[in-house]
Amino acid sequence: MxxxxxxxxxxxxxxxxxxxxxxxxxxxxxxxxxxxxxxxxxxxxxxxxxxxxxxxxxxxxxxxxxxxxxxxxxxxxxxxxxxxxxxxxxxxxxxxxxxCLHDCIFLVCDGCGQTTHLDDDRVTGDVRAAARAAGFAPVRPVIEVRGQCADCRRTLSDTVPAAA
The missing domain is CATH 1.10.10.10 (Winged helix-like DNA-binding domain superfamily/Winged helix DNA-binding domain)
Incomplete structure (x- = not known):
């Protein structure tokens, strides 16, 4: 979790x-x-x-x-x-x-550009640990996930005709 x-x-x-x-x-x-x-x-x-x-x-x-x-x-x-x-x-x-100081995860919608900010210390902690294990000193991990937000997915599904 x-x-x-x-x-x-x-x-x-x-x-x-x-x-x-x-x-x-x-x-x-x-x-x-x-x-x-x-x-x-x-x-x-x-x-x-x-x-x-x-x-x-x-x-x-x-x-x-x-x-x-x-x-x-x-x-x-x-x-x-x-x-x-x-x-x-x-x-x-x-x-x-x-x-509040912590690393952030951004969900960036390729459709509308909306960006949602998430905080998940486990994920960002794992990224920092992996970097350190590779001999790298992480300063500011940047995690961005590109995709489509719920609104854009909904709009896209509304415009796509149903299969016959």
């Missing part, structure tokens, strides 16, 4: 407050730009690229924000556990429980 974490997912203001507290606890400042990037990232329903976030922040701020600046902030957020990078999509999602 897998050891799966279940978390109370923080929402909106509570999430931003927790993110700010986590970042400040790590010795970093919660600047206006960092708050804007975080709010933009949290506003996306699917993983967002640095360019998507830069565009959203630019519209909100009324001035052009460079993707390079957003990348630096996103790297800080990933390091502080405020966001996760979905490697296969070169995109980011907000971490809805920034006070």
């Amino acid at each position: 897998a050891h799966v974490h279940h978390h109370h997912e923080l929402q909106r203001d509570d999430l931003a407050t927790a993110a700010q507290a986590t970042l400040e606890k790590s010795g970093e400042q919660w600047t206006t730009m960092r708050a804007s990037v975080y709010a933009s990232l949290a506003g996306f329903a699917k993983p967002a690229s640095a360019y998507d976030i830069a565009d959203a922040v630019s519209k909100t701020e009324g001035r052009r924000v460079a993707a390079n600046s957003v990348y630096r902030i996103l790297d800080l957020f990933v390091g502080a556990n405020l966001a996760h990078r979905v490697e296969s999509a070169n995109a980011y999602i907000v971490n809805a429980h920034p006070d």
Whole structure:
């Protein structure tokens, strides 16, 4: 049986407050730009690229924000556990429980792009153990499973004609 974490997912203001507290606890400042990037990232329903976030922040701020600046902030957020990078999509999602450190598993839908985050310490622990057994020092295992979400599978089955 897998050891799966279940978390109370923080929402909106509570999430931003927790993110700010986590970042400040790590010795970093919660600047206006960092708050804007975080709010933009949290506003996306699917993983967002640095360019998507830069565009959203630019519209909100009324001035052009460079993707390079957003990348630096996103790297800080990933390091502080405020966001996760979905490697296969070169995109980011907000971490809805920034006070919990663990490896993550992402289920990425090839149909709609929706990404679901799972915590399973047994699976990620096995990956770390296998890496160590091979003489490798794992730093940040990234596990992504590509496929189709239930909604896309349902939509696909609704559009496929039944066999005669």
